[in-house]
Amino acid sequence: MPVNLSVVWVQPKEPARGALGPIRGAAQCLEPWASACHSSLCSPSALKVCVTLTSGFQCDCSWFLFLFCVFLFTLVWLYFSIIILNDLHNFNEFIFKQRKLWLDWSQVLLIATAVSLLLQVLALFLQLCGQPLKLHWVHKILLILTALVVAAAFTGLGIKWAEEWKSAWISLQATGPFLHIGIVGGMTLLAWPLASFIYRTRLRVFLLLVYCAAMIALYLAPLAITSPCLMEEHQLPPKPALIGHRGAPMLAPENTLMSLHKAVACEVQVFETDVMVSADGVPFLMHDDELTRTTNVQDVFPNETSLNSTAFNWTQLQQLDAGSWFLKVRNALWAAGQERTAEQRIPSLGQALEAIKQSNISIMFDLRPENHSDYQSFVNATLAVILQSGIPLQQVLWLPDGFRELVKQQAPGIQQVYGRKRLKNEKEPLLHVNLPYQDMSSEEIRQYRQDNISVNLYVVNQPWLFSVLWCSGVSSVTTNACQVLKEMEHPIWLLVSDPCLLHPAPQPCAPGTCGSLSSETDVLLTKINSLMQE
Secondary structure: OHHHHHHHOOOOOOOOHHHHHHHHHHOHHHHHHHHHHHOOOOOHHHHHHHHHHHHHHHHHHHHHHHHHHHHHHHHHHHHHHHHHHHHHHHHHHHHHHHHOOOOOHHHHHHHHHHHHHHHHHHHHHHHHOOOOOOOOHHHHHHHHHHHHHHHHHHHHHHHHOOHHHHHHHHHHHHHHHHHHHHHHHHHHHHHHHHHHHHHHOOOHHHHHHHHHHHHHHHHHHHHHOOOOOOOOHHHOOOOOEEEEEOOOOOOOOOOOHHHHHHHHHOOOOEEEEEEEEOOOOOEEEOOOOOOOOOOOHHHHOOOOOOOOHHHOOHHHHHOOOOOHHHHHHOOOOOHHHHHHHHOOOOOEHHHHHHHHHHHOOEEEEEEOOOOOOOHHHHHHHHHHHHHHHOOOHHHEEEOOOOOHHHHHHHOOOOEEOEOOOOOOOOOOOOOEEEEEHHHOOHHHHHHHHHOOOEEEEEOOOOHHHHHHHHHHOOOEEEEOOHHHHOOOOOOOOOOOOOHHHHOOOOOOOOOOOOOOOOHHHHHHHHHHHHHHHO
C-alpha cells in the first residue's frame, strides 16, 4: 500500500488534478468519485474505487467504439436493404423453393434493420449527451449478434446474389448526390460534440486531422459522382416502354388472364410470360417447375404435388385454382375483386393470345423447361398454337434459344429477342436484346440505341432504378410494378447545369449556351447583391 500512496501524492497541493480532468470531462459519471481522489487525504479503499472506475470508463469507451462501428455497419446494410428491394421477389421465390414457405421478406428485413438501428442511435445519443452507456450483458450480446447477423447477410449476398453488388453500384448513380448531402450534413452536425471530445482527449491533433481530411474528401466527392441523369432536360430520351412481368403480379395472380388485363390497364406494350406444355400437348402459362406456389395442387392432387408442371394433362390443370393463393399473399386486396381472383384458372397459350389480339399489345415468353427431353415437341406445339391463333406474328416476341432456326423457318414474321449481347462477328444483326439490368452499362445502352438495337432490361420495379435507365436511353423495361412506373412522367431527378445560374448576378453568355433568366430571378439576384453590399 505505501507504493500506491506514493503514486497518488505526486502533487500534494493539487493531487492528480491534471490526470483526472480529461476523465471527468469525457464522462460526467466520474464526478462523484473524482472529488474523493482530490481530497487531501485519500485512503487505500478510495484509491481502489478510483482505479476500478477508471478501468470501467476505459471499458465503456471500448463498447462505445464498438457500438459506433456496428452502427455504421448496420447503416450501410440498411442502404443495401432498400436497394435490393427491387430484386427481393427472387429471394422470396428462392426461400419458397427451399422451405415451401411464402412470405414477403422485405417487411421482415426492413423492420428488423430499422429497429436495430434505432436502438443503436438511442445509445449513441445517450453517450453524446454525457451519460454512461452502462450496457447490460444482454445488450452486449444483442450488439454482438447484430454485428454477426449483418456480416452474415453481406457474406450471403456476395456468395448467392453477387449481382446485387452491381445493383448497389448502379444505385449510387441515382442516390449519389443525396447521399453526399446527407453525409456532409451528418458530419457537420457531428462537429460540435466531436469538438468537445477532441478538446478533452490527448489525441486531439490526430482526430482533428482525420476529421478535416474526411471533410475535405467529402467536399471533393462531387467531382467523382457520375450519373446518366446529369444532362440537360432537352437531352432526356423518351420514356421506356413497360413490359408486364407475368402481367401485373402486384395487382392480380401472375400468369393469369386477370393479370394480363390489369397489365393492359397499366398501359404496358408487352405481356411477358412463361409457357409450358402439358402432358397431352397443350401449351399453358406457368413459371414454376412445380405447381405448389401458385395453385391449390396440394388440395386437389395431394399425391402429385412434387411432379413437374408438364406432367399434368390439360384436364387436370383446369381443375386447379390459380388465384386464391394471391388473396393470402395480398390480403389488402379490395373486397370487390376477391371473388373474381379466386375464380382464376391456369390459362392456355391460345386463350392468352386471343386476349392479346383484343388488347392490341405484344407477347414475349420463355418456353420452359429448356432442358426437357421433349423440348423440340414443345417448340412445335407452341408454334402450332401461335399460327392457328391468327395473331399478327410481329406481335410475338420469341425468347427461347433452343431451335431458334426452326422457328425462323416456320414463322419468319416472329420477332427474335436474344438474351445476350451482340458478338463481334455477328452473322445476323440483332434487333432486340433482353438482359438483366445489371448486365448493361449506361454507355452500352447508349451505343445500342445509336445502332437501332432495342434494349429491354429486367426486372425493374423501383422508381430510382427506372429513372437511371430512363436517362440512359433504354428502350423498355420488364416490371412487376407497372402501376407505379406508369405514373412517372419524369425521372426522379435531373441535374441540369446552367452556367448563368452559378453566379450571384447575370453574366454575359454566348447565344444558346445559357438558359434565359426570368424577371423574377433577376429581382431575386438584385436583392441578394444589395444585401451583400450592405
